[in-house]
Amino acid sequence: MGDKIPTKNIASPEVEPNSAEMFTGDQAIKSRDKIQVRAITGQFTKFRKMGGWLLFVVFFGTSWLNWNGHQAVLWDIPNRQFNIFSITLWPQDLMLLSMLLVICAFGLFAITMFAGRIWCGYTCPQTVWTFIFMWIEKQVEGDRNARIKLDKQPFSPKKLALRLTKHALWLAFALATAITFIGYFTPIRQLVIDIFTFNAGNTAYFWLGFFTLMTYLNAGWLREQVCIYMCPYARFQAVMFDKDTLIVSYDEERGENRGPRKKSADPKELGLGDCVDCSLCVQVCPVGIDIRDGLQYECIACAKCIEACxxxxxxxxxxxxxxxxxxxxxxxxxxxxxxxxxxxGYIVALIVMFSALMYNLFTLIPVDLEVDRGRGANLFRENFKGDIENSYNIRIMNKSQHAETYILSASGFEDLIIIGDTKIHLQSGEISQVPVSVVVPAQNLASRSEPIYFNVVADSDETITAESESRFMGPRHRR
Known part of the structure; x- marks a missing residue:
């Protein structure tokens, strides 16, 4: 075996100044040759199909799920609320979304360190959608040899019909993708009706056209170019590799020298290795590389070359x-x-962060309480009985997914009285500003400023409660 996984510098040593090639750093980016991928079957293909179907079911199915009378997952930006099954997140809860993004990042780091760019080869949406478009292309235009032959044929009614059929199916699938994606930001059932009855509005049609076009271009036309030149992951993945990272590699010592031979021939007598130089590993590669040239950053670890070989x-x-x-x-x-x-370290960090996220989600309080002291010239008032009165603005927000009635109370002093509405009914997502006054006997004040605690409790469930602290102001000297 060699000391290291063989690598190859694929930059051209010499490029004509007037050629169609461009440079990015020390890498030459050549004009693209269309890649016609040969179909292959095997155990890894089954895993890729499982990953693709899982992504499809989650993406296309979740948007149509109902949960307690509402869409299960809905990022309602106009109303600034994000429904995820029985949990509703608000702008003040965005820290939880940030935690989720960090968890996904560390998960990607761990997967990359374990098996390289395997995420790209099995469950990345770009790869899965590209494979779907390639499958449509194969069903319409035939296998690899038939497609290559069709590309070389002069334009004809048959060729036009095949191309139109292929692109129509691509666009239809891209449209379904766009509708589903937008359906996570606006109720999808009404969206579908509005789109096909032309009542969706200019904004909806703009984003529908945008996402349809992007899906059509990325999965149908750009394909591997997205993975090679547009995806930043391809550029920094090697930073997470170590000497035990599993990657797709060619055993050069066993395979060289390459060459064709009869099945009955002894390769050692011919001075040949096990590689018969059939180039099948190149024909099945979705990014068009030759894995025998060594490790290349373009490789998405899909294992098609392994199955072919x-x-x-x-x-x-x-x-x-x-x-x-x-x-x-x-x-x-x-x-x-x-x-x-x-x-x-990655695994431990994932466990800790995921546990913290789950704890915060399941202990999330579906009511928000804020207290502001009433604005005025006086910090307090003394009523005709000699008691001290303070004014407050109570802000209550119903963060649950259903209407709720809340009971307001206060504590911190004996014989405390609240003047104002202490029973507040709120619809889901509704915010109410409730002005109240708190009266405390002067003899119960120990100092000029003391803490006072406001509390709201859901009428339907006493475990749903929130508390907020404020200050109660009195005269300088105790009466």
């Missing part, structure tokens, strides 16, 4: 694994280590 090895009677998921340590003949300090 294993199928050839089976036919010629050689052992599988000429191309496989392996690590630098394994290439050196060492044992692969799953648990290493940085990987354990």
């Amino acid at each position: 294993d199928s050839v090895m089976d036919k010629v009677g050689y052992d599988r694994g000429l191309i496989s998921y392996t690590s630098e340590h394994q290439l050196k003949g060492n044992e692969w280590k799953l648990l290493r300090p940085r990987f354990i």
Whole structure:
């Protein structure tokens, strides 16, 4: 085995100044050649299909789910509320969304350290949608050889019909994707009716056209270009690699020298390795690289080349694994280590952050209480009985998903009296400003300023409660 996973610098050493090539750093970006991917089957293809179907079910299905009489997941931006099943988040709860993004980031770091860019190859929406578009293309225009032949044919009514059919299906799928995506931001059932009855409004039609076009271009036309040049993950993924990261790699020592041979021939007598140079690994690659040239950042770890190579090895009677998921340590003949300090650190961080998120979600209080002292020239008033009176503005917000009645109370002093409305009925998401006055006997004040506590309790559930502290002001000297 070689000392390291073989890599190849694919930048052109010489480029004509007037050529169609451009430079980004030390990498030459050549004009794109269309990649016609050959279909392949195998165990990894089954895993990719499972990941794709899971993503499809979650994406297309969740938006149509109802939960307690409302859409299960709805990011209602105009009303500044985000419904996630039985939980409603408000702008003041955005810290929880930030925690979720951090968890996703650390999850991606852990996955990358474990098996490289495997997320891209199995469950990334760009990859899944591209594979769907490629499947549509295969159903309409035929397999790889038929598509290559069709590309070379002169324009004809048959070719036009095939191309129109393909692009119509692409656009239809892109439209379904756009409707579903917008349906997470506006009620999808009404959205579908409004779209097809032309009552959706200019804003909805703009975003519908935008997301349809982007899906059509990214999955149908750009395809691997998004993964190679537009996705930042391709550029920084190597920072998270270590010598035990599993990546798709070609066993150069076993495979070289390459060359065709008869099945009955002894490759050693011919001075050949196990690679028969069939180029099938290149034909099935969705990003158009040759994995035999070494590790390249374009590789999305989809394992199509592994399945292609294993199928050839089976036919010629050689052992599988000429191309496989392996690590630098394994290439050196060492044992692969799953648990290493940085990987354990990622897992521990994920467990801690996920536990914190779950705790905050399940202890989220669906009512918000704020108290402001009443504005006026006097900090307090003395009534005709000699008692001290303070004014407050009580702000109550119903953060639950249903109407609720709240009971307002205050504590901190003996014989305290609240003057004002102490029973407040609020619809879901409604905010109410309630002015109240609090009267305390002067003899119960120990100092000029003392804490007072306001509390609201849901009439239907005493466990739903919120408290806020303020100050009660009195005269300088105790009476």
